[in-house]
Amino acid sequence: MSDLTSLRERIDTLDSTLVDLLNERAQVSLNIGAAKRKATTTEYVYNLTTSICPFSLPFMIPIEQREAGEHFNNVHCISDSTTESKELHVYMPGREKEVYKKLERLNQGPLNHSSLHAIFREIMSASIALQKDVSIAYLGPPGTFSHQAAYERLGDSVAYVPVDRISAVFEAVEKKQTTYGLVPFENSTFGTVVETMDNFVKTSVRVRAETYLSVHQCLLSNSKMEKITKVYSHPQGLGQTQKWLSTHLPNAKLIPVKSTAEAAEQAAQEADAAAVCSELCSSLYGLEIIARDIEDAAANTTRFLMIGTSSDNATKDDHTLIHFTVDHRQPGALADGLKVFKDYGLNLFKIDSRPSGLRPWHYVFMVECSGHFQNEPLQKAVKDLEQYCLDVVVLGSFPNQRPQNE
């Protein structure tokens, strides 16, 4: 027998063991699904009859009441209680983070970590789909960076639903048309995605997970570089490549559209047009790659948030997103409000403000801090913050997934 034949026989035997093991794992996952279903029903009955959350007010007051000023001194805490616990949550970002960490520890090679990660991404994707039909809405059409980020997170076994605006991602989750949604939150070069922020201020969805994607922009077109007169992209795409575009295409008209993949779709239909988008759009929309890696900053990364109807349970390393409006009539209210995070040892990572939409020069502040809303320090901080605010909304907690070298 040749070496090759015997080595292939060895692979055949191992494959057969792998299939058995994968199915054994899948059966355990089905049992986990059944256990979660049972726990969900029990938890629901329990939470309806007891008040375990210190802030057990409804999560979000209707926008009409806010506009009428009926939102003063309201704290809305996301708890495991009432309506949200009726749902079976199969995507557990905290548990997945633990699984991936354990795999890295166990892995002695020759498989590298990222190959093992990709294999287990698909194993867990299949596992999720066995427990429940899962779908995720993203800013489409197919080929956007949102699409890629969602796929990297949830793998091949769930359904991907493209929508045409970021607000439609929120809507799909709110109306339970999809299980989850994925929205771009901030880019390391071009900053906060304001459309996402504005939707967070008026939504009832909760943050479930975060995910980071290295973003490499390409210039795609079916025209030669010297013939290009217009460039389509999402404002973030144009923003992340502004130096490159002003150097290489100083006279081109820059046209913002709703997404990078829509830009590719548009550029494919017009002469002398190009799109700033992902390389993937080249094959999806039939465009040539004119230039690769045209982002102005080498480590161009976009951070996305996965939204759903609830957050996952606390892990050892979580972040929480909160928005609040301060009472301007109290001097120093914002400074006092921010100090509560320090008082409870909670690190502040990010603070943004947006017009509240209620009246001119009135702002909603969005902060991201360490900690989980299920844990005492954050619960106490939120309670103290209430003293300085007209309204406090905890948007959710999620495991910290920031790449370690950043």
Ligand SMILES: O=C(O)C(=O)C[C@]1(C(=O)O)C=C[C@@H](O)C=C1
């Ligand atoms: O541990 C769970 O809760 C599971 O549902 C199992 C499992 C897995 O296959 O390992 C599947 C999906 C979750 O996102 C995390 C883990």
